[in-house]
Amino acid sequence: MKNDTNTPPKLPLRFFRWYCHPDYREDLEGDLLERFEHRLKAKGLGTAKWSLYKEVMQLFRPGIIRSLGADQTLNHYGMLKNYFKMAWRNLLRYKMYSAIKVSSLSIGVAACLLITLYVKHELSYDQHFPDHDRIFRVLFEYNYQGESGFDVASQAPLARTLKEHFPEVEQAGRLNPYAFFGVGGNEIRRTGSPRGMHQKHTAYLDQELLEVFQPRMVEGDLHTALVEPRTMVISKSKADLYFPGENALGKTLVLDNKDKAPYVIGGVMEDFPANSHLDYDFLLTLAEKEFWTDEQTEWVNTNYLTYLKLKPNSNVQAFEDKLSTILQQYCAPVLAQELELEVAAIKDNFKFHLQPIRDVHLKSTHTGEAGGGDIKVVGLFAAIAIFILCLACINFVNLSTAKSANRAKEVGLRKTMGSFRIHLIIQFLSESILLSVVASLIGVLLAWWFLPYFNLLAAKALLFPWDSPWFILSIPLFILGVGFVSGMYPALYLSAFQPIQALKGTSGRGAKNVTLRNGLVVFQFGVSIVLIISTIVIHQQTGFILNSKVGFEKDQVILIQGTHTLGDQVQPFKNELLGLPGVQNASVGDYLPITGNEVKRNGVGFWKEAKKDEGMVIGQLWQIDEDYVETMGMKILKGQDFADRENNNLEKAIINETLAQKLGLDHPIGQRMEKGGGDGGNTLEIVGMVEDFNFQSFKEGIKGVCMIIGNSPYMVSVKANTADMPQLIRSIETTWNKFSPKQSLRYEFLDDRFEMMYGDVQRMKRVFFTFAVFAIIVACLGLFALSAFIAEQRNKEMSIRKVLGASVSNIFRLLTFNFIKLILFSMLVAVPVGGYLMQKWLEDYVYKIDLAWWFFGVAGVMVMAIALITISTQALKVSFANPVDSLKNE
Amino acid sequence: MSKHHLGEFEEIVMLTVAILHDEAYGVAIIDEMEQRLNRKVSIGALQTVLRRLEKKGYLSSKLGEATKARGGKRKRFFMLTSYGKKVLAEVKEQRLGLWNAIPKFVFGE
Numbered sequence: 001m002k003n004d005t006n007t008p009p010k011l012p013l014r015f016f017r018w019y020c021h022p023d024y025r026e027d028l029e030g031d032l033l034e035r036f037e038h039r040l041k042a043k044g045l046g047t048a049k050w051s052l053y054k055e056v057m058q059l060f061r062p063g064i065i066r067s068l069g070a071d072q073t074l075n076h077y078g079m080l081k082n083y084f085k086m087a088w089r090n091l092l093r094y095k096m097y098s099a100i101k102v103s104s105l106s107i108g109v110a111a112c113l114l115i116t117l118y119v120k121h122e123l124s125y126d127q128h129f130p131d132h133d134r135i136f137r138v139l140f141e142y143n144y145q146g147e148s149g150f151d152v153a154s155q156a157p158l159a160r161t162l163k164e165h166f167p168e169v170e171q172a173g174r175l176n177p178y179a180f181f182g183v184g185g186n187e188i189r190r191t192g193s194p195r196g197m198h199q200k201h202t203a204y205l206d207q208e209l210l211e212v213f214q215p216r217m218v219e220g221d222l223h224t225a226l227v228e229p230r231t232m233v234i235s236k237s238k239a240d241l242y243f244p245g246e247n248a249l250g251k252t253l254v255l256d257n258k259d260k261a262p263y264v265i266g267g268v269m270e271d272f273p274a275n276s277h278l279d280y281d282f283l284l285t286l287a288e289k290e291f292w293t294d295e296q297t298e299w300v301n302t303n304y305l306t307y308l309k310l311k312p313n314s315n316v317q318a319f320e321d322k323l324s325t326i327l328q329q330y331c332a333p334v335l336a337q338e339l340e341l342e343v344a345a346i347k348d349n350f351k352f353h354l355q356p357i358r359d360v361h362l363k364s365t366h367t368g369e370a371g372g373g374d375i376k377v378v379g380l381f382a383a384i385a386i387f388i389l390c391l392a393c394i395n396f397v398n399l400s401t402a403k404s405a406n407r408a409k410e411v412g413l414r415k416t417m418g419s420f421r422i423h424l425i426i427q428f429l430s431e432s433i434l435l436s437v438v439a440s441l442i443g444v445l446l447a448w449w450f451l452p453y454f455n456l457l458a459a460k461a462l463l464f465p466w467d468s469p470w471f472i473l474s475i476p477l478f479i480l481g482v483g484f485v486s487g488m489y490p491a492l493y494l495s496a497f498q499p500i501q502a503l504k505g506t507s508g509r510g511a512k513n514v515t516l517r518n519g520l521v522v523f524q525f526g527v528s529i530v531l532i533i534s535t536i537v538i539h540q541q542t543g544f545i546l547n548s549k550v551g552f553e554k555d556q557v558i559l560i561q562g563t564h565t566l567g568d569q570v571q572p573f574k575n576e577l578l579g580l581p582g583v584q585n586a587s588v589g590d591y592l593p594i595t596g597n598e599v600k601r602n603g604v605g606f607w608k609e610a611k612k613d614e615g616m617v618i619g620q621l622w623q624i625d626e627d628y629v630e631t632m633g634m635k636i637l638k639g640q641d642f643a644d645r646e647n648n649n650l651e652k653a654i655i656n657e658t659l660a661q662k663l664g665l666d667h668p669i670g671q672r673m674e675k676g677g678g679d680g681g682n683t684l685e686i687v688g689m690v691e692d693f694n695f696q697s698f699k700e701g702i703k704g705v706c707m708i709i710g711n712s713p714y715m716v717s718v719k720a721n722t723a724d725m726p727q728l729i730r731s732i733e734t735t736w737n738k739f740s741p742k743q744s745l746r747y748e749f750l751d752d753r754f755e756m757m758y759g760d761v762q763r764m765k766r767v768f769f770t771f772a773v774f775a776i777i778v779a780c781l782g783l784f785a786l787s788a789f790i791a792e793q794r795n796k797e798m799s800i801r802k803v804l805g806a807s808v809s810n811i812f813r814l815l816t817f818n819f820i821k822l823i824l825f826s827m828l829v830a831v832p833v834g835g836y837l838m839q840k841w842l843e844d845y846v847y848k849i850d851l852a853w854w855f856f857g858v859a860g861v862m863v864m865a866i867a868l869i870t871i872s873t874q875a876l877k878v879s880f881a882n883p884v885d886s887l888k889n890e
Numbered sequence: 891m892s893k894h895h896l897g898e899f900e901e902i903v904m905l906t907v908a909i910l911h912d913e914a915y916g917v918a919i920i921d922e923m924e925q926r927l928n929r930k931v932s933i934g935a936l937q938t939v940l941r942r943l944e945k946k947g948y949l950s951s952k953l954g955e956a957t958k959a960r961g962g963k964r965k966r967f968f969m970l971t972s973y974g975k976k977v978l979a980e981v982k983e984q985r986l987g988l989w990n991a992i993p994k995f996v997f998g999e
């Protein structure tokens with residue numbers, strides 16, 4: 001008992017032993033204990049203990065503390081140092097293999113990093129809005145006469161009604177970007193300035209919606225900017241453009257040369273960021289707007305995008321379900337009347353949905369949606385990134401295990417000297433991590449170097465994230481991850497060698513190992529072949545879209561835009577154009593068979609005269625002029641053009657094949673039909689039927705179109721018939737300036753616009769091509785190294801064969817046959833996979849190519865040729881070598 | 891100006907080691923110094939100086955035999971090296987020289 005209490009305290013002594021230099025540990029501890037015992041006798045336990053603590057602290061000083069690292073009990077510093085030294089020496093010793101490992105890994109890292117940047121950007125859309133998790137867009141699900149889908153547009157009074165009925169709604173408002181209402185591209189001029197500029201990104205907006213989006217205001221007040229009628233909010237960049245060095249607030253802008261009704265700037269906001277689905281620069285207020293009588297209160301037309309912000313902690317699902325009461329109370333009666341359905345049936349076929357704002361960019365494939373991102377493409381890209389990285393890691397695994405014989409002796413010796421298996425695993429892992437560090441650094445630099453090209457390729461403006469925390473944090477993790485993934489198998493494999501066998505030189509040639517290596521080669525080339533097949537199919541499909549018959553002639557058509565500002569001078573302008581040399585035809589009309597800026601679309605119901613009960617067809621009602629059909633080069637299958645029409649009291653119409661078919665009119669000419677619309681139905685007489693033409697994207701089928709004579713003055717199309725296009729443009733410009741001196745001539749070519757519609761497919765083709773090339777390079781690097789290894793390994797064998805009479809071609813065949821087998825096998829695997837994937841991709845298109853056998857043939861032959869060239873260099877070297885060279889030093 | 895500079899504390903430690911001769915180990919040195927000079931000596935300061943002097947070559951050390959006392963830990967005995975003795979003698983010479991140079995009346999005998 002007494003002994004126990006008189007022992008010195010353990011804690012300070014343990015601390016002392018930890019920090020003390022091992023040479024001094026014993027005598028100093030002795031001194032401490034002696035003094036402790038002495039004090040214990042003289043002054044008692046408390047003082048003795050206290051003094052011991054004090055003296056241990058006094059000794060904690062340089063000169064007594066052991067030096068860092070020199071002590072082997074704390075860490076494996078020395079051993080780690082040795083591991084890295086060995087790794088470094090091995091890297092330098094087998095220069096070619098190391099170079100291949102590092103270069104394929106850095107290509108993999110670079111490709112992966114670039115795609116990651118892209119994917120991250122795509123996924124970051126619309127998350128900058130404050131409270132973005134509470135902001136939703138209203139979608140309208142429809143299912144009518146076999147057509148179903150989601151419509152983004154909703155009724156004018158919906159936003160207001162939702163806010164009145166449901167306490168959960170904090171704010172709700174509407175956006176209207178449609179050319180039909182005179183936005184989505186306007187000529188904008190500063191009041192008093194002689195010339196304006198064309199601005200694409202214009203839209204109508206509710207004040208309340210501005211408060212939902214909460215852009216940061218540079219000038220003006222967020223809460224009052226759009227309250228007054230005829231006010232607008234413009235972006236900072238446009239304010240700098242129109243009012244450089246001035247305050248824009250309170251100044252006025254004239255839209256489309258309507259000098260009498262200018263817009264007052266109620267505020268200037270920061271530009272919407274690049275990763276927002278909203279890209280508007282000019283937001284015109286909807287305050288006191290009414291586009292036609294009762295437009296703001298009727299529930300028939302759907303022309304507005306409705307957004308709302310829910311109160312915090314609202315149950316979204318429950319709220320969405322409650323929206324059916326709105327549907328029944330307001331929409332059902334109108335819809336039922338319009339579509340001649342039972343009111344009860346409305347509930348089953350139509351439904352309101354809420355779409356979180358962050359889903360708008362990637363998950364919108366709705367009717368009336370301008371091209372955004374595509375979650376499928378993002379997924380596809382992510383998959384490609386992972387695959388390329390896998391290919392690079394496979395090279396590492398293959399080369400490490402193939403070259404294992406070189407390391408077997410080292411493993412044997414280390415084990416003999418007392419290494420445990422875990423030590424060897426750590427050694428080989430540290431080696432692969434070292435390699436991964438080198439490769440990743442090179443890869444990051446490569447990615448940085450290639451980013452501008454990648455931006456061109458993907459039509460993005462990505463920045464390299466040198467300073468973002470996620471990047472700085474994830475790079476080391478990534479390096480470790482790649483090091484582990486690529487190094488784990490080789491480490492396990494190499495560390496398992498038995499010392500005796502290893503030192504005798506008989507390990508490292510296991511058959512199991514060869515199977516794995518072959519499997520990995522098959523995987524590499526399989527992935528490459530799939531990528532090549534995809535590239536070919538996408539290329540063919542794009543070519544098919546751009547060059548096949550589209551139902552109209554897109555070549556040599558000039559689109560003169562913004563002509564609505566001419567007012568009633570449009571017709572004289574057109575007539576004057578017709579007089580120019582080189583002009584074959586001209587037509588006023590903005591319903592064009594392309595999509596995008598200033599092109600109008602609508603949706604109108606059609607039915608056979610007095611037979612609405614047989615069903616209504618939703619189609620397009622296009623207002624054109626007499627020269628439209630000819631200018632566009634559309635082909636009249638039956639009947640005649642407007643120009644040749646006879647006079648009677650009925651309005652005449654030309655329809656397309658689809659509409660005729662949907663209405664069930666076998667002989668449409670002379671038949672009558674009725675159309676719906678705001679001003680009640682009216683009867684049309686069909687005078688002609690044109691061949692179907694594509695006016696949406698090839699992803700959608702052709703819809704019914706009915707063309708009538710009307711006024712749609714935003715564009716004048718000119719069909720040219722001249723070899724000297726610049727000269728024609730000049731004379732058109734002269735004519736234009738005569739009519740509209742305040743506005744510059746703005747024109748595009750129809751075929752350019754047509755190609756723009758398919759920009760995303762073109763981009764996808766290029767991206768696929770690029771990464772297919774990367775994949776092939778990585779796979780070929782690996783194959784090259786493997787063939788070099790095999791050639792090296794079988795060098796003596798081949799020399800003996802040659803001495804015994806084998807010919808060069810015999811030897812060449814022996815060395816390449818195995819690889820060719822592997823590649824044939826990977827084709828066998830890749831062709832069905834590639835075919836299946838591409839079949840899936842083509843399903844999105846209504847008009848598409850059929851997969852032909854030669855797509856796969858070309859891909860196969862290409863890969864085979866590249867692979868053969870790769871292995872041939874090594875095989876030929878061995879085949880032609882003089883046997884003496886390799887046999888003499890036995 | 892000697893090239894061997896000894897600090898005051900270093901000098902005292904070396905002198906004490908010399909006094910104790912064969913018995914100069916950590917605790918004994920502290921006790922001796924505290925007794926003769928009537929000043930507190932911290933073990934940390936002393937041990938650092940001892941190691942430093944050993945590194946400079948003025949002192950050498952060897953471990954003694956293990957005993958039952960002090961938890962069975964051996965003592966480390968320090969002794970002057972001949973180099974250390976020379977340095978110490980030099981210091982003494984310098985001091986004496988200084989003393990002798992003082993005029994007699996200063997201390998007023």
